[in-house]
Amino acid sequence: MLVMDDKAEVLTTTDRAFHSERQTFPEPSIVRLSYYVKVPYEARVALNRRAVFVRDGHRCQYCNAPAENLDHVVPRSKGGAHTWENVVAACRPCNARKMDHFLHETNMRLRRPPRAPRERIWILAAVGSVRSDWEPYLRAETAAYAPSLSA
Ligand SMILES: [Zn+2]
Numbered sequence: 200m201l202v203m204d205d206k207a208e209v210l211t212t213t214d215r216a217f218h219s220e221r222q223t224f225p226e227p228s229i230v231r232l233s234y235y236v237k238v239p240y241e242a243r244v245a246l247n248r249r250a251v252f253v254r255d256g257h258r259c260q261y262c263n264a265p266a267e268n269l270d271h272v273v274p275r276s277k278g279g280a281h282t283w284e285n286v287v288a289a290c291r292p293c294n295a296r297k298m299d300h301f302l303h304e305t306n307m308r309l310r311r312p313p314r315a316p317r318e319r320i321w322i323l324a325a326v327g328s329v330r331s332d333w334e335p336y337l338r339a340e341t342a343a344y345a346p347s348l349s350a
Contacts, residue, residue: 209225209227211227211332212225212226212227213225213226213227213330246281246282246283246286248269250316251269251283251286251287251288252266252288253316254283254288254313254316255287255288255313256288257288258288258310259288259289259290259293260287260288260289260309260310260311260313261287261289261290261293261297261307261308261309261310262290262292262293262307263310264290264292264293265290266288266289266290267289267290267291267294268288268289268290268291268294269286269287269288269289270286270287270288270289270293270294270297271285271286272285272286272287272302272309272313273285273301273302274297274298274299274300274301276299277299277301282315283313283314283315283316284312284313284314284315285313286313287309287313293307
């Protein structure tokens with residue numbers, strides 16, 4: 200464990216604890232790495248349905264109705280990539296209406312340009328909620344992406 204190896208420092212803890220045979224450790228809530236350990240992978244969040252829905256607040260990015268599908272803004276059949284910048288949550292009617300058209304061939308508009316999410320959204324996708332004691336450590340700019348955390 201990083202904390203036991205002195206590679207990391209516990210900044211805040213939860214009210215739970217881990218127990219070993221001889222010792223009790225408070226459960227860390229926030230841990231700061233004491234030195235650069237290793238970036239585990241390219242700092243892009245994995246694209247999946249749940250994460251896209253969380254990013255988009257479970258709303259259709261064309262009409263704001265509850266989203267049910269993923270839509271490729273540039274259709275896959277026309278070379279559109281399966282990337283954060285080209286995938287949005289969409290309701291079934293919008294998804295069906297758009298079909299294999301380019302956006303400019305329709306009268307539909309995106310409510311905001313799709314972007315790769317930052318760390319907050321990664322946390323949401325990974326653990327489902329952001330603890331209040333994590334807030335000061337998250338960049339303010341990510342707050343714009345925080346939907347009501349009903350997800
Ligand atoms: Zn829609």
